Amino acid sequence: MTNAAEPTPTRAQLRRWRRYLADERAEAAVYRDLAERRIGEEREILLALADAERRHEQHWLELLGDHAKTVPAVSLRTRILGFFARRFGSIFFLALAQRAEGRSPYEADAHATDAMAADERVHAEVVRGLAARGRNRLAGTFRAAVFGANDGLVSNLALVLGIGATGVAPAVVLFTGLAGLLAGALSMAAGEYVSVRSQRELLEASTPDPDSHRALPALDLDANELALVYRARGLDAREADERARAVLASDRPEEASRAHAPAIDEHEEVGSAWRAAFSSFVFFASGAAIPVLPYAIGLTGLTAVLWAALLVGIALVVTGAIVGVLSGASPVKRALRQLGIGYGAAAATYLLGLAFGTTIA
Structure with a gap:
């Protein structure tokens, strides 16, 4: 009450x-x-x-x-x-x-x-x-999926509208869009594979060699290089020297070295290079297919242009909102930003196509 x-x-x-x-x-x-x-x-x-x-x-x-x-x-x-x-x-x-x-x-x-x-x-x-x-947990594959889809939407819409504005036959626009889809998807997959694989190799190169512990029993206690290892890993000279002496004074230096090893900075989970490449290929292709759909079903001219822009606009809003939600930002702002960027790129190529229009049948 x-x-x-x-x-x-x-x-x-x-x-x-x-x-x-x-x-x-x-x-x-x-x-x-x-x-x-x-x-x-x-x-x-x-x-x-x-x-x-x-x-x-x-x-x-x-x-x-x-x-x-x-x-x-x-x-x-x-x-x-x-x-x-x-x-x-x-x-x-x-x-x-x-x-x-x-x-x-x-x-x-x-x-x-x-x-x-x-x-x-x-x-x-x-x-x-x-x-x-x-x-x-979503970092690697999801990043490739979202950006792959967004790149496919924007790049192929810009390509299709730019070519379509020149006045070429609808069949030319369709096959140009399909070629752009395949070329872009393969390029994205290859780039993602190389990127993720290279990142994994860089991280592996920074990981301490597990076999290096075997050299510890033979090191000189008064002039040992183990302190240099710890200093290279970020410890100051005094702390590195104290830790090295403690390790070498131990009855089991190999185990002590592992226990006293300085913490390595945590990195973002990289994920599988093949999985990232496949995800990038599939999502780029799915995004790039959307602006081609109106031409694939037989639409031509301004009708095809408007339908391609509308379908891609809806997809850009969805992907932008998802990115906004997952990043903790405003989904509306992210959706509008994606839409503005996509339509801006498409408008630029469309106007360029109009400027260099042709009468090829």
Whole structure:
């Protein structure tokens, strides 16, 4: 029940509190649902977040009193979070939740406690950390897929519209688009393979040689090169010398060397070069096929141009929004940016084609 000494809440306040209550319940349910699909530390973190949302729910229940009996449906934002969590896995939900937690209205609401506002701000950082784990797992192949699709959409739309604007026959535009699709997909796959493979080789070259430990028993304790190894790995001279002496003084220097080895900087997970290449090929080809579709089904002239631009525009908006969601940024801004870049490139080649138009039949 609401405290009798407090003024009767207004209808606007009651509506707002009911909305907060519904959202807290829904968010707690989604966190618990995600926790059921996880094990270990991630499960414990998600359950702790759900418990915090329950504490916030109890606050609004106490404020509402009997008015809590008529709680409205959850907000559109929370429904979107739940949809992504259940349909697409935790990475999409956590990326969206990161932005949602960071925009909590509690700091500006006098009826929310300071502790609740602080909770929401800290929750944003907790969710950011969980989302980062998911992003790292998606790093290699997903990056190749997203950028491959986007490159296919933009480059082949620009090619098709540029050639089409010259006035050549629709069959020429179609085969030019198909050639661009194949050439671009092969180029992307080869480039991605070389890039990922080279990155793996660079990381392997920086990894300490495991056989080097066998040389430790023969090193001179007073003038040993082991300290130089540690200094090359980032330790200062004094710490490197102390660690080297401790290793060589041990009864089992090989094991001691492994235990005292300086930590190597963690790198982004690179993934398989072949998998990245295949993903890049497939997604570039799928993106590049879209602007060719109108010509493949027999459309010609301005009709084909408009349909190609429309289909590619829809695809650019989708890929841009996905990148925005996963990066924790605004999906709308990222979608519009992708759309602007794609249409800008296509418009430039289309105008160039018009300028150098031909009457070839």
